[in-house]
Amino acid sequence: MRQGSHSPIGVFDSGVGGLTVLKALMERLPHESALYLGDTARVPYGTKSGEVVTRYSLKNAEFLMERGIKLLVVACNTASAVALPALSAALPVPVLGVIGPGARAALRKTRGGGVGVIGTPGTVRSGAYQRELQAAEPNVRVKARACPLFVPLAEEGWTAGEVPRLVAREYLTDFAQDGVDTLVLGCTHYPLLKTVIAEVVGPRVALVDSAEATAEAVAALLGERGMLASPGPTPAYGYFVTDVPERFVEVGARFLGRPIPTAEQVDLSF
Amino acid sequence: MRQGSHSPIGVFDSGVGGLTVLKALMERLPHESALYLGDTARVPYGTKSGEVVTRYSLKNAEFLMERGIKLLVVACNTASAVALPALSAALPVPVLGVIGPGARAALRKTRGGGVGVIGTPGTVRSGAYQRELQAAEPNVRVKARACPLFVPLAEEGWTAGEVPRLVAREYLTDFAQDGVDTLVLGCTHYPLLKTVIAEVVGPRVALVDSAEATAEAVAALLGERGMLASPGPTPAYGYFVTDVPERFVEVGARFLGRPIPTAEQVDLSF
Numbered sequence: 363m364r365q366g367s368h369s370p371i372g373v374f375d376s377g378v379g380g381l382t383v384l385k386a387l388m389e390r391l392p393h394e395s396a397l398y399l400g401d402t403a404r405v406p407y408g409t410k411s412g413e414v415v416t417r418y419s420l421k422n423a424e425f426l427m428e429r430g431i432k433l434l435v436v437a438c439n440t441a442s443a444v445a446l447p448a449l450s451a452a453l454p455v456p457v458l459g460v461i462g463p464g465a466r467a468a469l470r471k472t473r474g475g476g477v478g479v480i481g482t483p484g485t486v487r488s489g490a491y492q493r494e495l496q497a498a499e500p501n502v503r504v505k506a507r508a509c510p511l512f513v514p515l516a517e518e519g520w521t522a523g524e525v526p527r528l529v530a531r532e533y534l535t536d537f538a539q540d541g542v543d544t545l546v547l548g549c550t551h552y553p554l555l556k557t558v559i560a561e562v563v564g565p566r567v568a569l570v571d572s573a574e575a576t577a578e579a580v581a582a583l584l585g586e587r588g589m590l591a592s593p594g595p596t597p598a599y600g601y602f603v604t605d606v607p608e609r610f611v612e613v614g615a616r617f618l619g620r621p622i623p624t625a626e627q628v629d630l631s632f
Numbered sequence: 633m634r635q636g637s638h639s640p641i642g643v644f645d646s647g648v649g650g651l652t653v654l655k656a657l658m659e660r661l662p663h664e665s666a667l668y669l670g671d672t673a674r675v676p677y678g679t680k681s682g683e684v685v686t687r688y689s690l691k692n693a694e695f696l697m698e699r700g701i702k703l704l705v706v707a708c709n710t711a712s713a714v715a716l717p718a719l720s721a722a723l724p725v726p727v728l729g730v731i732g733p734g735a736r737a738a739l740r741k742t743r744g745g746g747v748g749v750i751g752t753p754g755t756v757r758s759g760a761y762q763r764e765l766q767a768a769e770p771n772v773r774v775k776a777r778a779c780p781l782f783v784p785l786a787e788e789g790w791t792a793g794e795v796p797r798l799v800a801r802e803y804l805t806d807f808a809q810d811g812v813d814t815l816v817l818g819c820t821h822y823p824l825l826k827t828v829i830a831e832v833v834g835p836r837v838a839l840v841d842s843a844e845a846t847a848e849a850v851a852a853l854l855g856e857r858g859m860l861a862s863p864g865p866t867p868a869y870g871y872f873v874t875d876v877p878e879r880f881v882e883v884g885a886r887f888l889g890r891p892i893p894t895a896e897q898v899d900l901s902f
Contacts, residue, residue: 403674403680404674405679409675409787410672410673411875411876413875414673414875414876510784511781511784511785511790514783517679518781520781525798525802528798532795605684631901
């Protein structure tokens with residue numbers, strides 16, 4: 363299918379988490395149409411190897427390409443961390459991840475040059491945030507920590523109370539005492555635990571959520587290339603999932619901040 | 633490949649959890665060889681739909697059948713709960729799950745007829761334990777609860793201390809006050825949290841782990857059909873995974889109670 367400025371933006375994630383990125387895109391670019399694919403049959407990506415996450419990412423991208431997207435947003439931090447080079451090499455459209463924009467947003471916020479990054483084991487192990495931060499600002503001090511239990515807590519809706527507070531303390535107490543003044547929420551699920559995380563790290567640590575920074579980067583890139591949709595027909599949004607859609611539609615509305623009318627189940631064999 | 637009594641037993645699970653079942657098999661049937669497949673590229677199954685879990689289960693079974701197994705053990709409670717009819721219909725060898733044996737073991741243990749079942753959302757939603765228990769003993773009272781955070785806690789090794797204790801209290805406190813005298817650990821990960829679970833439900837509730845009951849059922853079935861391996865050459869064990877093997881080999885040893893020398897990564901596309 364041929365792409366034009368009115369073609370949709372493609373967004374994929376391992377599940378519902380990337381809907382926070384889609385939400386920021388809808389707000390920043392209200393004239394753009396978008397197609398969202400959540401790979402719910404294989405979720406989560408964060409505990410899997412780079413090799414497997416790259417394989418899944420290429421298949422997700424291929425599915426969206428077949429539907430004529432003009433640009434791909436990798437809304438999953440783990441996939442952004444490990445699969446961006448392979449995706450950029452394979453795709454004829456621009457590809458944007460969430461890590462570059464998140465890292466640059468953190469560098470704009472830090473006062474003392476101490477940046478913390480929390481994410482899935484896959485994201486942290488990849489060192490992608492650390493590389494992006496130090497490439498842009500060699501003097502930045504980076505401290506990264508994997509917080510694997512945050513994803514199941516957010517998915518189950520355990521975002522307040524004693525359990526998430528204890529888990530957050532276990533992971534994060536020393537961040538606040540270590541010269542870190544800015545903390546990147548390097549997983550799209552973590553903004554749901556923002557209140558608890560903020561409480562544990564204290565008011566002197568600024569939290570960075572990559573979703574808005576990514577929407578800003580998409581706007582800039584489409585603008586530069588003359589690919590912005592002009593105001594006109596109402597934008598269209600389409601949702602695809604690889605497992606049955608019921609839970610995605612229900613939980614996803616919490617992440618997107620608006621109802622998801624329907625999601626189509628697609629069978630991607632890989 | 634043709635099966636004989638010296639053909640291996642096939643065992644599959646979504647990941648490492650089913651190794652507790654393989655361990656029980658090795659102890660109960662020391663002359664049997666076995667092939668174990670952990671679908672680590674798609675783990676976990678417990679939060680996915682019955683449709684997707686059945687699709688994955690059929691592919692896992694096909695892989696093991698090609699390697700000449702004489703009997704299939706579905707070591708995953710979620711797959712046992714939703715995919716057993718499809719597997720039995722598709723396979724030319726006997727298929728055993730963990731739910732029937734676990735339910736019968738619970739009925740042998742209960743004194744007052746109150747049985748609790750804890751498992752993944754997929755297992756509990758399927759109602760498989762409830763059906764097995766009530767088919768065998770119509771007067772049994774069954775209370776089931778999904779405990780989705782137990783799997784990530786066990787996988788991350790958070791099996792002792794304040795966090796698992798709080799989570800267990802949140803899920804289980806009322807079980808102990810509700811006439812339940814027997815609790816089925818309806819997920820192969822849960823035995824790793826046995827100490828914490830026992831503490832929360834108290835000494836009057838007996839815990840049932842399906843692994844030993846399943847090994848007993850396999851021994852009985854092979855015996856009846858004259859398919860037991862006779863003492864002779866050292867049994868051989870083979871391990872296969874769908875993601876990179878490093879973490880499986882490392883974490884798996886905790887579940888199996890002995891080292892896993894090596895695991896072969898196989899690419900099952902589905």
